[in-house]
Amino acid sequence: MLERERLQEKERSPGLLGRLLRKVDGCDVRFIFDGKMDECMVTVDDPYERKSERLHLFSDNEPVCGRVVLTPKGAYRHNGVLLELVGVIATFEESEEKVEFMRQDKLFEPDTFRSVTSLEFNFAAPREYESYRGMNARVSYYVRVTIYRPVKNITELVEVWVSKVDAHMSETQPDASRHRSYFRETVFGPQSISMDVGVENFLHIEFKYDKKIFHLQERVLGKVTFKIADMDIKYGEVGVVRKEFIGPGNATDIMQSETLQKFEIMDGTPIVGEVVPIRLYLRSIPHLTPTYPNVHNCFRVLYFLNLVLITGEGRRYFKQQEITLYRRHGQEAPTGAATESP
Known part of the structure; x- marks a missing residue:
């Protein structure tokens, strides 16, 4: 029997440089989605990169809600934290072109973290297009956190998969x-x-x-x-x-x-x-x-x-x-x- 080709699973852990930057910066970042268990994720193949990965599944009108957990190594001062849900269309011809077609955000005021801190988000804006990965085009949705720092801003993101029923x-x-x-x-x-x-x-x-x-x-x-x-x-x-x-x-x-x-x-x-x-x-x-x-x-x-x-x-x-x-x-x-x- 013919079997569907299984693509190599994409590495989810950050690279060495990313781990060093996060360690030196002194704050770990973790995304948690409400009502989305880690063992219930869809496997998505990427024909462009020839790899697969597992992502949380949302419908087009389902609120993307949860929290970002920040774990500082000590007193951690910041100039504000921005949480966003971003929709991006990428096309690949001679070069990659990206278009951001939606954004919903939530801004937290400057503060100093001294212990584990959870920042909640609830992005209820409808998603017009569903996620797609093709040979020359893709539609992607990301939950992104940006920590504004006196020296260098810190950005982390996680992709979610959006499906739309007609x-x-x-x-x-x-x-x-x-x-x-x-x-x-x-x-x-x-x-x-x-x-x-x-x-x-x-x-x-x-x-x-x-x-x-x-x-x-x-x-x-x-x-x-x-x-x-x-x-x-x-x-x-x-x-x-x-x-x-x-x-x-x-x-x-x-x-x-x-x-x-x-x-x-x-x-x-x-x-x-x-x-x-x-x-x-x-x-x-x-x-x-x-x-x-x-x-x-x-x-x-x-x-x-x-x-x-x-x-x-x-x-x-x-x-x-x-x-x-x-x-x-x-x-x-x-x-x-x-x-x-x-």
Whole structure:
């Protein structure tokens, strides 16, 4: 059985320089989130750095509340402490560009810490976008503490993962996975998509999918009908392709295409009239996210079903159909991720 590639877990401890600076400065910093147990964190893969890490999970309208615990080594004087929830969009082209799209903060007055001190925060501002990590773009949320010092300010931060359920889609779109016929029956109704594709007089096929809008744990049903098959077909496959467009949404956007997963649906040359069924379960595809039509005019993420036919000579003929993906209740954790104990 094929298994999903497990990425190396990112080191969570600070580097040597960070440990020295914190020790010399004389104050340790710790973040504690209310109602978020350490053993209930989602594992998030980072395809850009090829590593994974575990982060606290929040919904888009759930208050991010907790406290920052400061442990001084002695009398610790400061000129104020700033706690912030910050949302940042980063895009990677020739160089990294960052845009801060949200900020909520709480400022504490200058004081002197002489013992363990807890500074509470409660950031209730809604998050417009959910967290995302792609090949050339990402959306990140951080809780950050800045301690203003007479000589050098001290800054520490921790990332949290934000998931956003599409309430409108959840209410208006039927959930095929709740039907008793989910695993055995293909029904083509008014939402079905049908297209004819031809290669001169050598190949003419019709492929049909049951619908265009799917939630992240649904299945895609379809069929390919061969009307003309005067071509040496070695095999055929169907896959899910993600396209990232970096830019405000015009013709100059930079596009990065990535095949998340593909499945072989046929082997050998078909005969005229042959029908090849398609059954693809989205929940088995790692790193799948909802469709993002526009993220702060910085990037967008679209998904396509990709039908590919490969001839005996190695030629590839393909046709793509855009689909829309959305997140329902119960699908808050990243696809392919799990809650793990440390």
